[in-house]
Amino acid sequence: MDKKGSLYVVGTPIGNLEDITLRALRILKEVEIIACEDTRQTIKLLNAYGIKKRLISYFHPRENQKLPEILSWLEAGRDVALVSDAGTPGVSDPGFPLIREAIRRNIRVIPIPGPSALTAALSASGLPTHRVVFAGFPPPKKGSLKNFLARLSEAEGTLVFFLPMRKLKQFLEIAGEVLGPREAVLARELTKVHEEFVRGTVTTLGAAISDDRIKGEATLLIRGK
Numbered sequence: 001m002d003k004k005g006s007l008y009v010v011g012t013p014i015g016n017l018e019d020i021t022l023r024a025l026r027i028l029k030e031v032e033i034i035a036c037e038d039t040r041q042t043i044k045l046l047n048a049y050g051i052k053k054r055l056i057s058y059f060h061p062r063e064n065q066k067l068p069e070i071l072s073w074l075e076a077g078r079d080v081a082l083v084s085d086a087g088t089p090g091v092s093d094p095g096f097p098l099i100r101e102a103i104r105r106n107i108r109v110i111p112i113p114g115p116s117a118l119t120a121a122l123s124a125s126g127l128p129t130h131r132v133v134f135a136g137f138p139p140p141k142k143g144s145l146k147n148f149l150a151r152l153s154e155a156e157g158t159l160v161f162f163l164p165m166r167k168l169k170q171f172l173e174i175a176g177e178v179l180g181p182r183e184a185v186l187a188r189e190l191t192k193v194h195e196e197f198v199r200g201t202v203t204t205l206g207a208a209i210s211d212d213r214i215k216g217e218a219t220l221l222i223r224g225k
Contacts, residue, residue, distance in 0.1 A: 011114020
C-alpha cells in the first residue's frame with residue numbers, strides 16, 4: 001500500500017510575525033502544499049521568512065468544495081500544511097471538515113502548536129483560568145443570542161467569546177440583561193502595536209470603548225457564575 005501523506009495543522013501568528021515557532025517554519029518549508037484561509041494573508045507570512053510553496057485557498061463556506069483536491073494529494077503521499085489567517089486552524093476558523101475527513105481516511109493529522117487569541121487573552125486577563133468555557137462567535141440575532149447566553153449563564157468557568165468589534169456594544173447590552181454585572185475583560189489587537197486590555201464589568205465595558213476602536217475582531221472574557 002502506498003504511504004499516505006500527513007496533514008499538519010499549523011498555528012500561525014495572530015499579529016506579530018515573530019510569534020511563529022521554529023517547528024512551524026520547518027514544516028511550512030518541508031510540505032509540498034499549504035491549504036490556507038486566504039492566500040493573500042498567508043503569502044505575507046511566507047514572504048517574511050523566504051518560503052515559496054504552492055498555495056490553495058481553503059475558506060468557509062466553500063471548504064467542502066476543496067476537500068476532494070486536498071484529500072487526493074494526501075492520499076497520493078503528499079504532505080499538506082493547513083493554516084488559517086491567524087491563530088490555530090479549526091478553532092473558530094476553517095479546518096474542521098478537512099481534519100475530520102482526514103481522520104476518517106486514516107490520514108495522520110499532526111498538530112503544530114502556536115499562537116491563539118484564546119490562550120493569549122486568558123493568560124493576561126486576570127480572570128480565573130482553571131476552568132474555561134470557549135463559546136467562539138456568538139449568534140448575531142438578538143433572540144438567538146439571548147438563548148445562547150442563557151444556556152451559558154450557569155457555567156462556572158470563565159466564558160470566552162470571539163466578537164467583531166462593531167458588534168461588541170450590542171452584545172454587552174444583551175449580556176448585561178442575561179448575565180448581570182459580571183467582571184469582564186476585552187482583549188483587542190493582541191500582539192500588535194496597539195494591543196489593549198480593557199477591564200470592567202459586562203454593564204460598564206461598552207462605555208469604555210470609543211467609537212474609533214470598533215474595527216477588527218476582539219476576544220471578550222466574562223467571569224463564570
